[in-house]
Amino acid sequence: MKQASECIDSRQRTGQHWNDMHSEALGSMSFLRRVAGSLESMLSETSQVFILTDENVAPFWLPEVAHWLHCDSTNEIVIKAGEQYKNLQTVQRIWKTLMKHHADRNALLINLGGGTITDLGGFAASTYKRGIKFINVPTTLLAMVDAAIGGKTGIDFGGAKNQIGTFAEAEDVMINPVFLETLPPREIHSGLAEMLKYGFIADANLLNVNLKNYQQHIDRCGEIKRDIVAKDPTEKGLRKILNFGHTLGHAIESYCLTTDHPLLHGEAVALGMVGALWLSVKQCCLNEKVLKDYEAKLPMLLSEAEISLSEADIEPILGYLVHDKKNKGENPQFVLLEAVGRPVWDVLVDYDTVKRSLEFIITNEYGKR
């Protein structure tokens, strides 16, 4: 495998071909903010435009997006795909590329990709020369409904996720479901789990999201996230509800990464939400029907995942809860539900009960093949 240092390729665009059909579809891009006026005026105010993307997204979308921007020239930075490259080494390469091209404070970075790219690019941009503007163009479902929105940027460090980062808002987030045409189905399922999360915490309509109708609900999810973030930008309280399903989800995700069956983030969150709903029934009087209805959706959500968890995995998963940076004291803290749309946060749950929630998830064999 190549090192990140070899995988950054910055070059002036030389006029590659583009796909007209996609160009037309890109024209219907919807903008979340437009605070700084139209894209054209924003581009006219920038000294240089850089596009950051990864090796999977680039062949499909880089020429289209570069063409759609109508810029005289753009500098492209293509990095290796994957969470393992969301690190300081890659950020340094991005900074060096910006410097090599004499990017000044009026340069603009366009982050074209999934959450890995929007996190990494947002961090690189928000720190280069004390901050240059950046725009997120999410190309995964998860990034469209979550990662690209809300101003959290970051990289992994010291073996732990998202340890170094900034709060920095993108100038704009451009959402266009056309990018999902090339996204592998497993990634779509992973994004669907995050969409259902918004259903639980904020809008029961979103609990009807499925593989046929999800594109109609992307904007609504973004709207919910932006509303929550606007009320609590730095996660002092309310913003924590976005972590519904994530306390157990992160522990399961981290543990599975050490096995031969790693899970995607959304798949782990899908399982984490089973535990959170089970705990909500036990501790917050949530109607058990909410849990049962959700369980009926799991075969669909996890149809692409390979899950092989057994009772023996419970203790090691519990071990990861201790390292969760959001858990302050001895017992883990959860976001639970009193009802759909009525989340409560900072709920302390004792380890024995947490363990029983994991047993509930695992003995039900969701998604096992």
Ligand SMILES: NC(=O)c1ccc[n+]([C@@H]2O[C@H](COP(=O)([O-])OP(=O)(O)OC[C@H]3O[C@@H](n4cnc5c(N)ncnc54)[C@H](O)[C@@H]3O)[C@@H](O)[C@H]2O)c1
């Ligand atoms: N900042 C936040 O608020 C926030 C919130 C949630 C998640 N995140 C972060 O987001 C990251 C996960 O994001 P993700 O799930 O989007 O994963 P990702 O960015 O790693 O993308 C998943 C895979 O899909 C490929 N891909 C992306 N778009 C594609 C397309 N249109 N066609 C074909 N392939 C495509 C990528 O190359 C990659 O291999 C994690 O690092 C997580 O920490 C951040």
Ligand SMILES: [Zn+2]
């Ligand atoms: Zn998530």
